[in-house]
Amino acid sequence: MFIYILQLPLRAKDNNKLNLSYFISKKLASGQKEGFSSTIHTIAIISIAIGLAASIVAFLIMKGFQETVKNKIYGFSGHLVITKFTMSNSQEEQPMNYQIDLYKNQVQYPFIDHIQEYAHKTGLIKTENDVVGVVIKGVGKSFDYNAFKENMVEGEFITFPDSGYASQVVLSRTIADKCEVKVGDNILIHFFQNPPRFRKLKVVGVYETNLSEYYDSKVILADLRMLQRLNDWSDSLAGGLEVFVKDPEKVDDAGVAIGEMMDFDLNIERVSDRYLQVFEWLHLLSRQVNILLGIILTVVCVNMISIILILVMERTQMIGLLKALGARDRFIRSVFVYNGINLVIKGLLLGNAIGLGLCFLQYQFKIFKLNPKDYYMSFVPISWHWEIVLLLNVLMLLIVSLVLLLPTMVISRINPIKAIRFD
Incomplete structure (x- = not known):
């Protein structure tokens, strides 16, 4: 079978030559709809989806909170104040x-x-x-x-x-x-x-x-x-x-x-300096959300490394057979990288649906309430910043995709003879 795959001149509908490693990863994914591999794939997709959804919700709430407080202050006092010196x-x-x-x-x-x-x-x-x-x-x-x-x-x-x-x-x-x-x-x-x-x-x-x-x-x-x-x-x-x-x-x-x-007898002052304590507090919120994003990315990357390692170990015989047929380590590694990227993309799609869906429900129905005496508002605010949503998607896709290269390095250490006999 693998001899046939390696020799097959793969072509798409537009007659452009397809990537063979991508073709193999696609066949592997389609054949893993049941059993242990299916469970591993599901865990990977869900972990990425939850991570992205949490990031989207955190950033849109943070922006909504900052803008609501700032608009209250600016609406009452302007952005700059000119007084007599x-x-x-x-x-x-x-x-x-x-x-x-x-x-x-x-x-x-x-x-x-x-x-x-x-x-x-x-x-x-x-x-x-x-x-x-x-x-x-x-x-x-x-x-x-x-x-x-x-x-x-x-x-x-x-x-x-x-x-x-x-x-x-x-x-x-x-x-x-x-x-x-x-x-x-x-x-x-x-x-x-x-x-x-x-x-x-x-x-x-x-x-x-x-x-x-x-x-x-x-x-x-x-x-x-x-x-x-x-x-x-x-x-x-x-x-x-x-x-x-x-x-x-x-x-x-x-x-x-x-x-x-x-x-020279007039003085100009920023309103943010008059209410410095509030604006520093809002800036502190940004730092906390950024720390949260770092933690989420770390957890997602660790999960993906573990999952790819499991998939590599599960396909040890296939790796040994491909090496015996002359496939290079780089080619075999790309099979698992493509497989991982496919999981990441599915996770991102699901994460966007969950995160944006929760934000939309809160924006429309104001489900989650707040104590206005403590938070300056009566409900959790949402501010739509699509550039932030896009940036979070790109950031997670790039970082997790790069991290996928780490677990595939073990492929170079796999001996073809031992791998074929591996059970």
Whole structure:
């Protein structure tokens, strides 16, 4: 039989000559549908599938988690913040004239998506039963509601009138619960200044970012023009500017470009530096997932080495017969490499189906829930990054295929005579 195979001029339908070692590996695979070899093949496919599926799920969840937290922060504070430079340690903001060229001519800067003015002021919300300290963030008509609206859970946003200011506020769910107020109620806010002032404002909306330490526990949104009146500022003054860039991955480049064109009395800061602890934590997640990928690849490679060694030992007589017929070690090794690659490809197909299927179910139905107080979100997020899925497939295929060469080295040590007699 093997003499016939070695002498057979194999041709495909397109009359291109086929690889003989690939043909033999294919015949071996088709003849191993039952018995011990079939079990070994199944184990190999399942191990690769589970490894790839776990990698896909881990990376898409990690990306979803990072993007969800970042979008919450960026939607509230922008990517870059421009303020008045000061040497003072005072918590009060130094007003700046925000009508700078960058603000008035945004279209001339292609890397900028949006710019909005803001101001902060501290105060107390007084209710019948409690007093809650808050930070009032004043925003204007330029506020990017589209970036913020996913945080709105009840009511509507502030309606800015053409003249005067809106006597409306948007509270966080945390503050609303503390003050025992709901949408439509009025609250009384006392401001820290001399002489003391207060305003009666209507609650028109409730937001929730679950970032209680940074926003929900202390920040409420109000009309910027109210803070300007309280601070005796002109309409051209604000506490600072929030800059949204088109590509968040190029925030550093945008910051350098903006810094070169600003006056020396202005300071530019990345929002990621303001919330450094959160962003370092997100970076740590990336490192942990990469470590997980390394562990998965190691386990899969060890499994494949063991499986190929078993297949080589099981086909010892065939190897001896091929050597007796004049086949070189390289040729015989390629038979098992092709066999291994075939298992890897089947495992990758199954792994993609499992991994992407689980991600799709979570994305659509949000099956797995989270504690928002600990994870800043109420369910496990999924972010679709097809380039990552493709990279994981290519990485696993290349690494495992290269590892397959190691166990086939034992073929060169097999003696044809002993192999033919092997039982």
